[in-house]
Amino acid sequence: MDKNQKSFYGVGKTDKEGLNKSLARTIADKMAREEIRKIFTKYSEILVRDYLISISKDDPDEDRKKKELEENVKDLTVNLLTDITIVDRWTDHSDHVTYSLARLDLDRFKSNIQQSGDMGRHIRDFIRDNAEKEFDVLEKTRRQRRRRD
Numbered sequence: 001m002d003k004n005q006k007s008f009y010g011v012g013k014t015d016k017e018g019l020n021k022s023l024a025r026t027i028a029d030k031m032a033r034e035e036i037r038k039i040f041t042k043y044s045e046i047l048v049r050d051y052l053i054s055i056s057k058d059d060p061d062e063d064r065k066k067k068e069l070e071e072n073v074k075d076l077t078v079n080l081l082t083d084i085t086i087v088d089r090w091t092d093h094s095d096h097v098t099y100s101l102a103r104l105d106l107d108r109f110k111s112n113i114q115q116s117g118d119m120g121r122h123i124r125d126f127i128r129d130n131a132e133k134e135f136d137v138l139e140k141t142r143r144q145r146r147r148r149d
Contacts, residue, residue, distance in 0.1 A: 009102065054126065
């Protein structure tokens with residue numbers, strides 16, 4: 001993996017004693033994916049906010065574009081799960097906790113957006129042009145919170 005590659009990461013865990021290995025891994029994987037979905041929801045809010053700001057108030061298609069955007073964001077969140085990969089797992093046998101590490105690669109996400117036939121061209125172009133910038137804003141916010149904590 002490229003050290004400079006931008007990705008979203010999520011950690012999931014299960015600590016239920018007595019689960020078989022397969023079920024414990026499945027639960028931890030699901031929790032890791034859910035963590036990325038939560039992060040991505042915040043990321044989507046930033047993209048939506050900036051997209052809405054970019055629509056001119058004089059644009060005759062403003063209402064249609066806003067409605068289309070809402071539908072596309074819902075689809076993005078659902079389709080997102082197919083882009084998330086589990087990159088590592090670990091089990092602490094001393095306390096029966098299984099962990100999973102999931103990743104959503106930003107370049108893969110952007111590529112899938114560009115190939116989406118269901119999304120309006122203007123929204124695809126906006127996401128392509130702003131995805132990395134918004135990722136950086138989210139990352140900067142995360143670092144600032146980490147310093148405060």
